[in-house]
Amino acid sequence: MCRGVPATWNGGMQPTPMRHATEHISGPVVTVRGLTKSYGGRVVVDNLDLHVGAGEIVGLIGANGAGKTTTVECLQGLRTPDSGVIRVLGLDPVKQADRLRLQVGSQLQSSGLPDRLRVTEAVDLFAGAHAQDRDRLLEQFGLGRLRRSPFAGLSGGERQRLFLVLALLNRPRLVILDELTQGLDPAARREVWSAVAQLRDEGTTVMLVTHELDEAEALCERVVAMRQGRVLDQGTPAELVARHAPGVTVRFGLPGAGGSAIRGELDRLPGVHRVSQERDQVAIEGAREAIAHVGAWLVASGHPVPVDLRVDIPDLESALLTLLDQSTDLPETRKVAS
Template sequence: MVTVEEKSAASIPAAVDVAYLHGATKSYGAHRALDEVSLTLRAGEVVALLGPNGAGKTTAIKLLLGLLGPDAGEARVFGGNPRDAATRTRIGAMLQVARVPETLKVREYLDLFRSYYPTPLPVEHIVRVAGLAGIEDRLFSQLSGGQKQRLLFALAICGDPDLVFLDEPTLGMDIESRHGLWQQVRDLAARGKTVLLTTHYLEEADSLANRIVVINKGTVIAEGTPAQIKSRVSGRTIKCVTSLDEDLLRRLPGVTSIEVKHGTTVVRCGEVEDAVRQMLALDTGLHSLEISSPALEDAFLALTKGE
């Protein structure tokens, strides 16, 4: 085994950088959207850029796509300027679009975008992969929110690009579409493609990414594998209506904070199962129980507080 590994390590060069931001700064007027952000994408990697709205995720993607120029620092893709036509044929992008021309059919959009690339994927392949079978002859205006997103995904991959940018790809998708898209991202990675996706769902980043870059207010605040990131954002939230008082709750195992709002008690806790078991035993009248993983905003609090 050792020899095999050594051999492959020798024959395959160390993971190649396909794109990077180096010290990239970008301001909109007085608002600094990105502040000296450095970010590297290596070949075959799925990287999740995770952050709340307004964190600078979309700006980072736009710099890498050459849609915006950095005020300072550098954006490089395949060793070149992302604005070069030859570079762009190796890139696909799914961006957040408020409005798409509505009177073209799915099939026509595919035909159009395939014509932009030298070696596009076959239409049947794109239709199957993006889950567009049966709706090829529908106008864009007749698609559901999830179908629109899937078409935008299809346009991103139709040129068989080596590097795919997905900006909030699952926004507005139902669970089935979302999981379908996750599978497509995994398939892209399996075919050696590099993917950068932005999301504000911790779960999405966790499920897809080899590496997560957490970004907030224009700076990178954490970076690592999903396991490394999650270890810094432990704890879940218990929400319920209970007569138990705060002092008692505070003594339950793993409880980190308690908040009572409009009669609802919110408990943040490391060992949710144990705490809930005890709470139910202590208060038989407890009701409206909900348990949730930390919202990203909470995760940020945890991440920024830890530093």
């Protein structure tokens, strides 16, 4: 869930700092220790620790209501934590909000702009002294021909792209993107992905809140999986897959190959855990190395390589599902101690 107005965009009210690429960032961009936030006595972020280094793209993923948006809202100073310490670029997001506003760009899903505000007017309103080339940015996000369109006339995806333009306009050092590509068509989604990859190449730190796990897998160097306000696990997408969904399945049909001899041979291959066979259809479950050994066995066996040969490799979604499933024994959401 995303709420709020684009309060952390640099609205052009104050001078924008020099280009972030030329600034020296020492230390972490985000440090969170023991963050706790509750609503109406219900703890929704529970003693959370988080660390984001300069130039990283970190994804917050997890179940609905896990506290991801609340966490990034606290980082932006839009929510005041009950307890814990937050430093963003070394600053306190609540007490030093003015200094931080110049350096953090946000794209929030449900942000709004006045209906009659035209695209160029919105860009002018938010542009600081050192803003990027506005026309180039609008073209890059496919909004060039909509320069004169009022906000109310934009489609959901176009609004989303405009918010992204506004978030990037002033070359922020940290960009927070919540549900980045929701509502975008597949081509626009890829364009936005490449824009984020470009940000990374330029050294911008990015925090991404997303349910799109292919997006997290494509863009994030590290993902933090959350449930009930707590971090369940974190690591590179590949590490989470290896830890929580390590198995693969190789399937193929081998006409006329029935019988236990083949099963026995496959069973003995390194990495194979289980072989099942139904008529001509063979399914082999095992570790990743089993893929190579089964392939080698197939070639060496002299059978033609089966046309229906298929390998199912788990992805981040499988890993997260397992992780969420395993964590159902977490204690119920905490109530604030009275």
